[in-house]
Amino acid sequence: MKNTFTQSMAWLHTWAGLIFGWLLFAIFATGTLAVFDSEIDNWMRPEVRSHDLTQLQAAQRGLAYLTQHAPGASNWNISLPDARSPGLQVASGERRRGGGTALDPHTGEPIEVRETAGGSFFFRFHFTLNLPRNWGIFVVGALAIVMLVGLVSGIVIHKKIFKEFFTFRPGKGQRSWLDFHNASAVLLLPFHLMITYTGLVIFLLIYMPAAVDALFEGDNQAYYKAQGEQRLLTPRAALKQPAALVDLAPVLASAQERLGAISSIGISNPGTAAARIEVRPTLGYRIALSKGQAMVFDGVSGELLRDVPDMRPAVLTQRVMAGLHFAQFGGYPMRWLYFVCALVSTAMIGTGLVLFCVKRRRKYASASVSAQRWYKVAESFNVAFVAGLMLACAGLLWANRLLPVELAQRANWEVKAFFAVWLLSLLHAGLRPAQRAWAEQLGLAAVLCIGLPVLGALTAQHDPAHRVLEATSVVLGGLLAYAAWRCVAPREEKPARKRATVAVEGQ
Amino acid sequence: MLMIGAVVFAYVGMLALCLGLERHYKQVWGRAPAPWLRVALRSAGWSALAISLWVSGVAWGWAMGPVAWFGGISLAGFGVAMLLPYWPRAMVWLAAALPLWGVLLAV
Numbered sequence: 001m002k003n004t005f006t007q008s009m010a011w012l013h014t015w016a017g018l019i020f021g022w023l024l025f026a027i028f029a030t031g032t033l034a035v036f037d038s039e040i041d042n043w044m045r046p047e048v049r050s051h052d053l054t055q056l057q058a059a060q061r062g063l064a065y066l067t068q069h070a071p072g073a074s075n076w077n078i079s080l081p082d083a084r085s086p087g088l089q090v091a092s093g094e095r096r097r098g099g100g101t102a103l104d105p106h107t108g109e110p111i112e113v114r115e116t117a118g119g120s121f122f123f124r125f126h127f128t129l130n131l132p133r134n135w136g137i138f139v140v141g142a143l144a145i146v147m148l149v150g151l152v153s154g155i156v157i158h159k160k161i162f163k164e165f166f167t168f169r170p171g172k173g174q175r176s177w178l179d180f181h182n183a184s185a186v187l188l189l190p191f192h193l194m195i196t197y198t199g200l201v202i203f204l205l206i207y208m209p210a211a212v213d214a215l216f217e218g219d220n221q222a223y224y225k226a227q228g229e230q231r232l233l234t235p236r237a238a239l240k241q242p243a244a245l246v247d248l249a250p251v252l253a254s255a256q257e258r259l260g261a262i263s264s265i266g267i268s269n270p271g272t273a274a275a276r277i278e279v280r281p282t283l284g285y286r287i288a289l290s291k292g293q294a295m296v297f298d299g300v301s302g303e304l305l306r307d308v309p310d311m312r313p314a315v316l317t318q319r320v321m322a323g324l325h326f327a328q329f330g331g332y333p334m335r336w337l338y339f340v341c342a343l344v345s346t347a348m349i350g351t352g353l354v355l356f357c358v359k360r361r362r363k364y365a366s367a368s369v370s371a372q373r374w375y376k377v378a379e380s381f382n383v384a385f386v387a388g389l390m391l392a393c394a395g396l397l398w399a400n401r402l403l404p405v406e407l408a409q410r411a412n413w414e415v416k417a418f419f420a421v422w423l424l425s426l427l428h429a430g431l432r433p434a435q436r437a438w439a440e441q442l443g444l445a446a447v448l449c450i451g452l453p454v455l456g457a458l459t460a461q462h463d464p465a466h467r468v469l470e471a472t473s474v475v476l477g478g479l480l481a482y483a484a485w486r487c488v489a490p491r492e493e494k495p496a497r498k499r500a501t502v503a504v505e506g507q
Numbered sequence: 508m509l510m511i512g513a514v515v516f517a518y519v520g521m522l523a524l525c526l527g528l529e530r531h532y533k534q535v536w537g538r539a540p541a542p543w544l545r546v547a548l549r550s551a552g553w554s555a556l557a558i559s560l561w562v563s564g565v566a567w568g569w570a571m572g573p574v575a576w577f578g579g580i581s582l583a584g585f586g587v588a589m590l591l592p593y594w595p596r597a598m599v600w601l602a603a604a605l606p607l608w609g610v611l612l613a614v
Contacts, residue, residue: 166525166588187584190577287570330571333510337578344585 006157013153018356020146022385025349027140029389032342033122035327035335038084040119043469044400046460047113050086053105055262056252061108062090063248076267081105082282083261115410116400137203147196154185161186177355184348191341198325204318227315232296232306238273245270246302255279255295267299275299284328288319350386357382380429387441388425394448395421401459435487442484449477508612509566513559513576515608517583520555522602523548525587535595556580
């Protein structure tokens with residue numbers, strides 16, 4: 001530890017930043033991609049074609065299929081297409097939600113959809129690092145606290161926050177890396193703090209179970225029930241009475257008027273007088289995360305039995321914070337804002353990692369052999385955790401289209417490909433000189449990103465809905481290519497840039 | 508359209524605040540700004556940010572509006588910082604997006 005408060009904070013920021021920054025970069029990068037998880041899902045399931053049917057039309061196709069193929073089932077579930085995702089799925093049986101059989105919304109016939117890890121892989125990796133769920137949540141939670149420590153210690157050691165608010169001086173080596181790290185951190189500080197803190201609040205009850213343990217003997221369900229989530233009793237006598245299901249159109253229309261787009265419809269005890277229709281909204285009709293909420297209608301009369309429950313202040317606070325993190329509200333404009341902010345956050349962590357090595361390059365060139373070896377380890381990890389991770393993410397999309405469709409356990413193989421690419425990048429980074437390793441891995445990632453539309457066109461029937469994702473991938477690939485190019489040709493760049501700035505200043 | 512307006516006002520606000528700093532004004536125009544100009548730029552900057560908040564609130568509603576506003580001004584500020592060393596004049600000319608937006612809104 002060092003003498004003054006600022007010095008100890010600088011020490012903390014440097015070392016915590018390096019050691020935990022590697023995983024934090026992975027968490028932020030995959031979190032950025034998870035903003036568009038459904039869109040990536042769609043790209044990875046090219047068999048599901050886009051269409052312009054309404055939710056009601058799709059729901060009726062699903063209903064017709066279930067009536068024909070699962071007439072006696074106790075529960076039906078229909079997942080509806082929405083603005084983000086064209087898929088229509090049906091499932092039947094005891095308490096089944098999500099998944100099930102994919103249907104063509106035009107014909108109502110089942111379609112074969114490839115098994116894939118999907119964009120939801122990035123989402124799961126973002127909060128579990130692909131560890132067993134609860135372990136992962138604890139590890140990521142600990143890392144989020146380190147992130148908060150990094151942000152606060154960063155504010156303490158940054159002496160000229162307002163004076164250098166807009167300062168970025170490119171082409172000056174270490175100075176430029178520090179400038180970029182500072183600018184991206186300071187200008188987006190509200191976003192960094194919000195996203196890190198709300199990330200912790202999502203799993204509040206897992207990290208801090210004491211209150212629920214004391215008041216509800218650890219039963220989270222009992223806690224939520226006490227917040228006003230009443231359960232409707234099934235009228236047992238009516239179960240035996242056959243009755244026709246009410247027309248879905250008015251039910252769906254009144255739910256849409258109240259909640260906006262619908263994510264799925266659950267029908268319990270269809271064909272009996274006890275039938276209930278549960279209509280669940282997509283997550284983004286308000287900021288507060290509306291997961292698990294639904295309007296319940298009588299399946300025979302169509303009468304509203306239960307509205308979405310009002311949330312009590314404690315739950316509402318937690319749900320609003322979780323909602324701020326999930327970014328499901330506000331439609332595509334908000335989603336893009338979050339995506340770009342998250343990209344800058346990711347770049348902020350990445351430049352911080354690079355800065356650690358740039359700062360020490362000269363010092364370690366003349367240090368002892370063992371010190372040099374440690375420096376090389378840090379450099380290799382930087383390459384693998386920054387460039388290698390981006391390479392692995394792009395690699396997952398390539399694996400999705402290149403692995404044979406009929407492969408057993410296909411989703412697992414995609415994940416294995418992701419980790420294999422990541423591991424190879426670490427190996428490669430250990431063997432090659434750092435500068436070359438950076439250039440080669442960034443370059444390869446750029447090729448994979450820019451080549452994505454070509455791969456898409458060659459391996460599946462073209463779907464116009466994939467255009468935005470492919471264009472975004474090309475733009476990101478362009479940025480990666482520029483970064484790779486700057487790694488191999490930094491020296492010629494310098495004098496030219498200097499002259500240009502002098503010329504501007506001399507005017 | 509209003510959402511774009513919120514971003515445009517955020518950009519103009521951050522641009523004016525940036526030019527209100529002597530160092531950056533010099534970087535663009537090669538000379539120091541007059542004291543009254545500095546004050547004017549700063550007040551214009553803060554006012555534009557305030558208008559951006561108001562437009563965000565109208566466009567998104569007052570629950571989501573402030574969230575979008577924070578995102579908008581952060582990214583606008585970052586954009587200004589990135590453009591400044593490379594294309595300082597283009598950075599200033601981009602402010603023309605504001606009257607353009609106004610015209611489009613009126614039409």
